Amino acid sequence: MKKRYLVFENGEVIEGEAFGADVARAGELVFNTGMTGYQESITDQSYNGEILMFTYPLIGNYGINFDDDESVAPTTAGVVAHEVARTASNWRNQMSLDEFLKQHHIPGIKGIDTRALTKKIRTQGAPKAALVDEVTQAPALITSLEQSSKQLVKASSTHNAYPNPNTGKRIVVVDFGLKHSILRELAERNCNVTVLPSDATAQQVLNCKPDGVLLSNGPGDPKNVPAALDMIRTIQQEVPLFGICLGHQLFALANGCDTFKMKFGHRGFNHPVKEIVTNRIDFTSQNHGYAVDAQSVAKTELFITHEEINDNTVEGLRHKKYPAFSVQFHPDAAPGPHDASHLFDDFLEIIDSQQRQKELEQNV
């Protein structure tokens, strides 16, 4: 049994047992309340640079399979668990969580009272922390975080454009650190997808002659991706636009709203979201540490379509003039409930409707 330490920026140290890779890493310590889905969460690029703590007391119990990854090279900084199952048991199990983390160079710590720690984060906010084998390594790692946090999106995004061909509508996905489940949902609907890197210009997007553009999820502060705002302002006037998570925040910023860092974010799979026009509640999968400031929306050409019912966070926006909308939560689920997957259908219907309108205008 090897010891490992969770060291906070204020110098506090919690001792635990090491698992996963033997590397020292720092990141913002965030908690996820999901009871399952640790594989999808660990491989979600939105956790880039974050140390992911599971409030559910036992993880690793169903192992890892080769089908559920949400990215090729996970960038989660570390994993904090109460207990990691010694033996994984599931018909889909192909690898243990410990092996998986070793393979991807992600350190883990177990034997931590993750619920007590979560309560603390809920009152004090998400702290910076480091996972280290020697306590003395921690301060340097934590101070270097500031630098790397500006580059998170670039590190998570693809560097080259690539196609995911199919026979349906042409969709351009701008990759800010996308989850594979977004591509899966589009593939299920036969979309002919081209994925472009996060620094794609409006012209590069339009050169693909898209029927619609999707702005993906991604890690960190939306204000670190200023180059995307111009692109969004141009694109939204040309083709239907759908933003998810970071894509939602960028859509908001591009239209003059403000975003802020939440105290401890929404990370889990049971967040109730209300669609304002119908009062319909969807239970949604969420992973965001920043949010759009509701007050700032009023002065813009956007309006709020969805809100979280526990703390009234803005969860969905739509443009008053253009067929452009966005949601803060993950309609692609993975992991989590599929209540909101219909938003992908809505996106395609908006495209149809828009093309119909354009045809009518041309015939007048």
Added chain:
Amino acid sequence: MAHEVVDGSSMQRALTRITYEIIEQNKGVDDLVFVGIKTRGVYIAKRLAKRLKQLEQIDIPVGELDITLYRDDRHVADYHEEPEVKGVDIKVDINDKHVILVDDVLFTGRTVRAALDALMDAGRPKKISLAVLVDRGHRELPIRPDFVGKNIPTALDEQVHVAVEEFDSHEDITIEKIK
């Protein structure tokens, strides 16, 4: 045998999308008036008004037109009789308003033509738009909808039926072949 082509929740979402499109295409919602064509068009119009109220906190008036398509109220093309306007209950002044005419199914366009006549008799709207939940094609008049929930291609010997919770106590869109 009638078979379901659109379920209740997809119907709801189509109405939500139409609501957003109405906002998108009108600079404001101040001058709007909904006029629903009986029976189900009225319920659909009320739902659109309710959605807009949830968003904009504004009451948009909903008027009613009773246009009977041949005694049995079936959407069957018939070349010998024109739909008749049975009753106009618009309640509100439509002069200088943007009227959005709402029906469940758009087929030959003859019902809409009758509705347009009735509206013109009732005042002078600034503009009339047409919102339908289903466009099933086979137009016989130069009429086109501005807002469409679902485009459902059909054959002439088929009947499209929209069921709404308020009237039919269930909700879906079905197609049935007429013998």
